[in-house]
Amino acid sequence: MLRSSFLPSAIVGLVCAAVFLAVRGVAGGLSALFGAALALGFFASGLLVLRTLRNLNPMAIMAAAMAVFFGQIIVLGLILVAARRVDSLDGPATGITVAVVVVAWQIFQVRSFMRTRQLVYDPEAGGDGVGT
Structure with missing residues (x-):
């Protein structure tokens, strides 16, 4: 999921940067x-950390x-808070x-x-799924 999300989002970020470069200059x-x-x-940091914990039980995850x-x-x-002190940072360009x-x-x-195949039941639990 990380690769499928990161790459297209990075491209979107680059497109935004190009638009703000054209509209608001280098600072934008x-x-x-x-x-x-x-x-x-x-x-990405959240997905990377949680990926290392994927073998824990659901409550721990x-x-x-x-x-x-x-x-x-x-x-x-x-x-x-630290970024607010940078005078050359264009707030609207960053926020948008x-x-x-x-x-x-x-x-x-x-x-x-x-698109992933996630089980919605526990195959090891046994039973026929009817009335259990």
């Missing part, structure tokens, strides 16, 4: 690249997912690019997930 283009890198790093997301939000907040890349990532991640 670089700010859009920063926004794309921020969004891509946020989602859910707890780990919540902890990873909480950590990501804290790091993202710290980065955004982050939003567009996030939407693209979600679309491609859902598309990728729907």
Whole structure:
């Protein structure tokens, strides 16, 4: 899922950077690249960490997912606080690019997930599935 989401979202981020470079100049283009890198790093880091935990039981995975997301939000907040102090950062270019890349990532991640073959039952549980 990481590859299926990362590559198209990175391309979307590059397109946003090219558009903002043309519309708002070098500061807009670089700010859009920063926004794309921020969004891509946020989602990719979460998937990479959770991929290492995929063999745990579902309850542990859910707890780990919540902890990873909480950590990501804290790091993202710290980065955004630090980024506010950079005068050359174009806020609208960064924000719009982050939003567009996030939407693209979600679309491609859902598309990728729907193409995977996920079991919806436990094949080792036995039984015929009727009345059990």
